[in-house]
Amino acid sequence: MTFVVPELAAPVEAFATTLGIGLLIGMERERRPDSAAGLRTFSLVAMLGCLFAMLGEKSASPWLLAVGLVVIAAAMVASNFSTQQEEQYRGFTSEAAIIITYGLGAAVWMGYATLAVMLAITTTVLLYFKAELKQFSEKTTPKDLNSILQFAVLSLVILPILPNEDFGPYDAINPRQVWWMVVLISGLALAGYLALRVIGARHGAALLGIFGGLASSTATTMMFSRHAAEHGHLVRMSAIVILIANVMVMIRLGVIAGLVAPGLIGPIAIVFACGIVPGVAMALYGWKVLSAAGDLPLPDVKNPTELKTAVSFGLLYALVLLAAAWLQDIAGNSGLFIVALVSGLTDADASVLTTLRMFNLERVLHADAVIAVTLALLANLIFKIGLVLSIAGSSLARHALPGLFAIGAGLGIGLLLV
Helix, strand or coil: CCCCCHHHHHHHHHHHHHHHHHHHHHHHHHCCCCCCCCHHHHHHHHHHHHHHHHHHHHCCCCHHHHHHHHHHHHHHHHHHHHHCCCCCCCCCHHHHHHHHHHHHHHHHHCCCHHHHHHHHHHHHHHHHCHHHHHHHHHHCCHHHHHHHHHHHHHHHHHHHHCCCCCECHHHCECHHHHHHHHHHHHHHHHHHHHHHHHHCCCCCHHHHHHHHHHHHHHHHHHHHHHHHHHCHHHHHHHHHHHHHHHHHHHHHHHHHHHHHCHHHHHHHHHHHHHHHHHHHHHHHHHHHCCCCCCCCCCCCCCCCCCHHHHHHHHHHHHHHHHHHHHHHHHHCHHHHHHHHHHHHCCCHHHHHHHHHHHHHCCCCCHHHHHHHHHHHHHHHHHHHHHHHHHHCCHHHHHHHHHHHHHHHHHHHHHHHHC
């Protein structure tokens, strides 16, 4: 039995959501002794925003919302003025959070409750991780900031203006789809690139392998093969870094497959899991026989968001799309497999993305798509095994190759299973 009048149900729900938003942000501010406001203030401000939005709507006076904002701003100025003789300047963070909270309360009444809750959580995260964000800012270089700005150009400037239509032979090229893949790959690589820069080498092989695999597993394999050749006492550590980086490739491509082609995620997850499990097991075994080691060098990864790098990947992806469509037309599914093997040698991303797109366009059958993805990964794995053998020789091969072979064998078994 409900005691809420039907016409009051929606307003009560709106104010309850608003109260939750205020409590969430206020709880974070309450724990900081230097904060200008706490739990009660943020809760009241959120409800005030919702109240003024409601009154403005009911009275057809939208300016009331602005009046409420002016009232809050005046109250904050008066509060700061009365305490400026007693305290040092504490920044504008709490005041900005109060204004945002007021706006979120108004947004809830206007029908954007889900968005308001998402923004409230984001605001709380930004407030909570003050020290971590400051540390990140201090460790980033102008080159890193340049990478972030370049990624913003790739995703927010170039992507929206590209036509979303199929062009070229076999209608294989969709400019926006091609560039969306560039943005996706560049974004994941940028995350790994920045993590490597911020975390550094002192945290050991595990993190280097994880973030190196996100940024570029090929670059990581090449770098640590060279390092193993030059420093014999860190051969085992280099082998673990290489192994973890190649495990991360499957995890990264699995995430991409889930985003780009959800219909394939089931069988691809099984195949990848069969490669990930033995790879992780071999890495753990190698880790057990290692004692703590000194710092390792960072992989020499190029800026993944540089326009030249992005355009190069986009052109490569487009060429692979054309080649796959052409070969499939004249040779059937075997043509797709040939493309997967050849292009996967140096860049598994382009080959895998090509297969996923063709599957979405219903040009490739379910089973053939899984085979092509697996072949691309196996070809890329063979290329990295060649890097290990040619650069570091038998010293690193004894420790790295068993794990890489185990990953390859697991992928093969997974393919048979599905």
